[in-house]
Amino acid sequence: xxxxxxGKKMGQKEKEGEADITFYHSDLVEVxxxxxxxxxxxxxxxxxxxxxxxxxxxxxxxxxxEFEMVPLSRKGTLYAFAEVFLGQPGMTYPMTIGYVDLPExxxxxxxxxGKAEQxxxxxxxxxxxxxxxxxxxxxxxxxxxxxxxES
Amino acid sequence: MKLDRDVYIAGVGETRFGKHTSxxxxxxxxxxxxxxxxxxxxxxxxxxxxxVGNVQNGIVTGQMVFKDLGMCGxxxxxxxxxxxxxxxxxxxxxxxxxxxxxxxxxxxVGTENHSxxxxxxxxxxxxxxxxxxxxGLVFTGKYAMRANRYMFETGATPEDLAMVTVKNRRQAxxxxxxxxxxxxxxxxxxxxxxxxxxLTLQQCCGISDGAGAVVVCSREMTKNLGIQKxxxxxxxxxxxGPYHNRPRDLTGDDITEMAARRLYExxxxxPEDVNIIELHDAFTIAEILYxxxxxxxxxxEGIKFLRDGESTYGGKCxxxxxxxxxxxxxxVGASGAAQIASCVKQLRGECAGYQVEPVPAVAxxxxxxxxxxxxxxxxxxxHMLTKAWxx
Numbered sequence: 001x002x003x004x005x006x007g008k009k010m011g012q013k014e015k016e017g018e019a020d021i022t023f024y025h026s027d028l029v030e031v032x033x034x035x036x037x038x039x040x041x042x043x044x045x046x047x048x049x050x051x052x053x054x055x056x057x058x059x060x061x062x063x064x065x066e067f068e069m070v071p072l073s074r075k076g077t078l079y080a081f082a083e084v085f086l087g088q089p090g091m092t093y094p095m096t097i098g099y100v101d102l103p104e105x106x107x108x109x110x111x112x113x114g115k116a117e118q119x120x121x122x123x124x125x126x127x128x129x130x131x132x133x134x135x136x137x138x139x140x141x142x143x144x145x146x147x148x149x150e151s
Numbered sequence: 152m153k154l155d156r157d158v159y160i161a162g163v164g165e166t167r168f169g170k171h172t173s174x175x176x177x178x179x180x181x182x183x184x185x186x187x188x189x190x191x192x193x194x195x196x197x198x199x200x201x202x203v204g205n206v207q208n209g210i211v212t213g214q215m216v217f218k219d220l221g222m223c224g225x226x227x228x229x230x231x232x233x234x235x236x237x238x239x240x241x242x243x244x245x246x247x248x249x250x251x252x253x254x255x256x257x258x259x260v261g262t263e264n265h266s267x268x269x270x271x272x273x274x275x276x277x278x279x280x281x282x283x284x285x286x287g288l289v290f291t292g293k294y295a296m297r298a299n300r301y302m303f304e305t306g307a308t309p310e311d312l313a314m315v316t317v318k319n320r321r322q323a324x325x326x327x328x329x330x331x332x333x334x335x336x337x338x339x340x341x342x343x344x345x346x347x348x349x350l351t352l353q354q355c356c357g358i359s360d361g362a363g364a365v366v367v368c369s370r371e372m373t374k375n376l377g378i379q380k381x382x383x384x385x386x387x388x389x390x391x392g393p394y395h396n397r398p399r400d401l402t403g404d405d406i407t408e409m410a411a412r413r414l415y416e417x418x419x420x421x422p423e424d425v426n427i428i429e430l431h432d433a434f435t436i437a438e439i440l441y442x443x444x445x446x447x448x449x450x451x452e453g454i455k456f457l458r459d460g461e462s463t464y465g466g467k468c469x470x471x472x473x474x475x476x477x478x479x480x481x482x483v484g485a486s487g488a489a490q491i492a493s494c495v496k497q498l499r500g501e502c503a504g505y506q507v508e509p510v511p512a513v514a515x516x517x518x519x520x521x522x523x524x525x526x527x528x529x530x531x532x533x534h535m536l537t538k539a540w541x542x
Contacts, residue, residue, distance in 0.1 A: 028282075052396060053396060054282055054396075054524075060394060060395075079300065079398060079401070080296035080297070080299055080300040080303075080401055081296060081299060082292050082295030082296045082298075082299055082347050082348055082349075083295075083345075083347065083348040084274075084287075084289065084291060084292040084295065084346075084347045084348075085344075085345050085346055085347065085348075086272060086273070086274050086289075086291065086346055086347075087273070087274050087287060087289045087291070087292065088273060088274065088276060088284070088287065088289060089270060089273055091287055095287060097287060097288065097292050097296070098296065099296060099401070101398045105397050105398065106396055106397065106398075107396055107397060107398045107399070109282075109283040109286055109288055109524065110286055111286060111287050116348060120303075121299065121300055121303040122303075132285075132286055132287060133285075133287065143285075143286065
């Protein structure tokens with residue numbers, strides 16, 4: 001995973017023989033190459049100031065079309081979660097999923113690393129990066145996830 | 152919607168629900184024929200417009216349903232899709248045609264062969280290509296999160312949730328259209344395999360096939376057709392899911408609350424006056440949340456409402472008298488129309504073996520549809536139906 005892979009969309013293949021680690025979308029998450037921790041990318045509307053994730057094509061508040069990228073907090077609160085035993089093709093089950101509320105008043109849906117039994121509603125969680133699913137060619141897709149926050 | 156003139160339901164039809172080897176068009180035709188015969192229509196050329204709700208069976212589904220009935224030609228057939236709300240929305244469109252005078256008589260069909268089109272071992276996601284779908288969300292998971300949060304906030308238990316399946320299956324016992332029915336214990340519900348914790352298999356609607364159909368018309372047309380027991384459409388609303396990616400209360404449902412408020416205003420009928428409801432009980436937790444969202448009880452008191460028997464025979468409001476989606480299964484595009492068909496039969500007193508007594512005078516239907524990131528559901532369709540004849 002890394003920045004050089006960012007910008008590729010699901011389904012795009014590397015050249016033959018090259019390891020493929022496909023990133024879901026570069027507008028969503030930044031994995032700095034200097035080793036500093038990854039962060040989700042929020043977008044603040046330059047005309048009305050509304051902050052959104054994910055990036056929208058136009059601001060739903062004022063229809064402004066210019067945004068500035070704002071790194072979102074890496075830690076949040078697990079509002080709700082569940083362990084899912086059956087789901088979409090290309091994913092591994094059982095899987096823990098959850099809604100994470102960030103201090104910026106934004107809610108993120110994501111996969112949660114770890115068994116569901118170790119979580120409670122309102123637990124502190126933090127951002128991590130990992131494989132979320134495979135694409136139609138069976139190749140892994142890398143994106144954001146959350147895990148129990150290190151205290 | 153504002154109803155510029157009165158709209159009545161003249162006829163309804165529904166197939167048996169369950170796994171069918173017949174495709175959606177056959178099922179849709181069965182329900183449509185039943186509904187038209189029920190409305191004393193015995194030949195093509197009477198119905199003026201048609202709306203067909205379907206989700207997964209491809210393109211030109213409505214024309215596929217009506218071509219063998221000799222109805223294609225000057226019949227304007229419009230195909231309607233909004234995931235689980237499609238069938239309800241088709242009825243809404245037919246009602247609108249009659250209310251505005253675009254047509255004097257219109258038919259709505261909801262039909263789906265779900266089992267022939269789903270890959271075994273996969274679950275249904277709320278929207279194609281949506282970010283939450285990409286990250287792994289399926290409906291079972293979303294409702295499981297709602298359930299966990301509801302239990303966290305209210306202290307409700309898995310046993311409490313399981314009671315919804317027990318109630319709805321019991322209510323469906325003698326309903327020939329229902330699939331899963333009869334006695335099942337709380338223990339059996341909880342012992343079935345886990346689908347998305349805390350929801351076990353018996354707390355999730357089955358992947359089933361079926362169809363429902365509804366003929367709506369003007370007052371004059373009910374007279375021309377000789378309809379003895381016309382049911383009045385006292386309100387019809389469609390809402391789209393308000394979008395925002397801020398935290399929201401998953402133990403509520405913004406779109407259902409908005410739609411219900413509007414329906415109560417427009418019909419002049421409040422929750423205390425509604426005798427029966429078919430709602431979107433795709434999962435046990437959903438029925439409990441909707442007791443609260445629809446105003447049948449106060450917020451946080453859904454379990455008490457259920458435990459006190461207020462949502463079954465003899466209670467304040469019989470919820471899912473046909474057995475709901477937990478008994479019929481949920482062929483997504485069909486359910487909304489089938490709910491209305493079943494409610495009409497209840498109002499007419501035609502549900503031998505599962506008839507609500509005293510025969511209800513007011514019925515309400517509620518069906519949500521899909522779900523994108525930043526919404527609870529993509530759509531919500533509700534109808535208020537009232538008895539429009541003197542006994």
